[in-house]
Amino acid sequence: MIGFTIFGSIWLEFVLKVKVLRRYKQAIKAILPVSLIFIVWDAYAISAGHWWFDKEQILGIFGPFGIPLEEYLFFTVVPLAAILTIEAVRTVKKHWQVYK
């Protein structure tokens, strides 16, 4: 599913030339602080038993706070796909105003 999200959005970089990957520093700055908050939430939710993962269907590699690797990838790939999407919409609809 992470692969699906990557392939579903990455073509926007090349076909619509949204230049998100080329602005990777700006992307990192946009994603990191928000993702960190959600990773703390994820760590809490896992420890409180709000959700859990089928051990047979994940890689079984765990990062800090006992969070599966897939979750860290999720909090990188999903925000990136969101940025690619809004930039694609901005490219297609150039007259739509966004912030200042």
Add this chain to the structure above:
Amino acid sequence: MTYTQLALSAVVIAVTVDLFVIKTTLLKRKVFWTSYAIIVGFQLLTNWWLTSRNIVMYSPDAIIGIRIASAPIEDLLFGFALVLGVLINWIRLDASNKQR
């Protein structure tokens, strides 16, 4: 706190930041809602995959029990807050980078 309470809080925080703190006012822009419509479509698809195959499972005690495309409705609030949070940050950085 339950997943329901956390997810609602995350949406309230993201909306407050957008409208009153950073004042990106993405929630008043067609460009945001068009992008979100695209994103939520894909989210429902991936949610359905991850939950119907029991890759991710949820404690009945942490959720209200309403499910959309097999996933708890809380996931949509969670996703909305994540996407809005990242896009607020991206658009804010984009505006300040362009001013320089």
